[in-house]
């Protein structure tokens with residue numbers, strides 16, 4: 660899907676992903692001390708706004724103007740100090756140039772791209788990490804096609820935890836966690852089903868440039 664497709668998807672619904680932060684972002688980031696965060700493919704900003712409310716200074720990047728405008732509006736409706744900690748950037752993650760070493764946390768949450776493009780975004784994300792910083796990648800797993808429900812059905816844009824670790828080999832990052840995680844989702848007929856996500860958490864070791 661290109662940015663126009665995403666604009667159309669966001670334009671067709673009020674809040675596509677809701678205001679609550681993603682559960683895996685909460686699980687992995689709640690204990691991190693606030694610093695500078697970069698949220699690549701931030702969508703309507705549910706995770707960025709949650710981080711900003713916890714004191715993080717966040718740059719939220721997405722190539723959908725509709726999503727970025729909505730995120731900015733959502734944040735503006737909340738406490739001014741939270742909105743003031745957020746920068747909204749409309750940009751393609753493939754060409755975005757984050758400040759090298761300028762972030763304590765980089766999030767890539769449910770961004771689904773063909774493998775070569777995914778690697779490019781992961782390379783950029785890795786360069787953005789300061790020593791001691793965390794990179795959290797979460798998305799629908801390839802295994803979701805056979806063992807789960809919902810999400811993209813095109814295997815070319817899905818990945819396993821091992822794919823992400825392999826993509827980032829050579830960046831000198833430490834793998835903290837690389838695993839499949841499960842959540843329950845509602846199906847179209849209102850039943851409950853299981854979704855399989857890939858979750859990878861990495862750290863740039865302290866003292867590394």
Ligand SMILES: C[S@@+](CC[C@H](N)C(=O)[O-])C[C@H]1O[C@@H](n2cnc3c(N)ncnc32)[C@H](O)[C@@H]1O
Pocket residue numbers: 662665676681699700701702703704705706720721722723726750751752753767768769770771
């Ligand atoms: C499934 S949504 C996830 C949004 C957000 N991370 C969340 O968890 O709520 C995927 C987002 O990726 C964005 N996106 C897809 N390809 C992109 C690209 N090349 N550059 C920037 N954003 C992109 C879309 O516009 C969309 O907002």
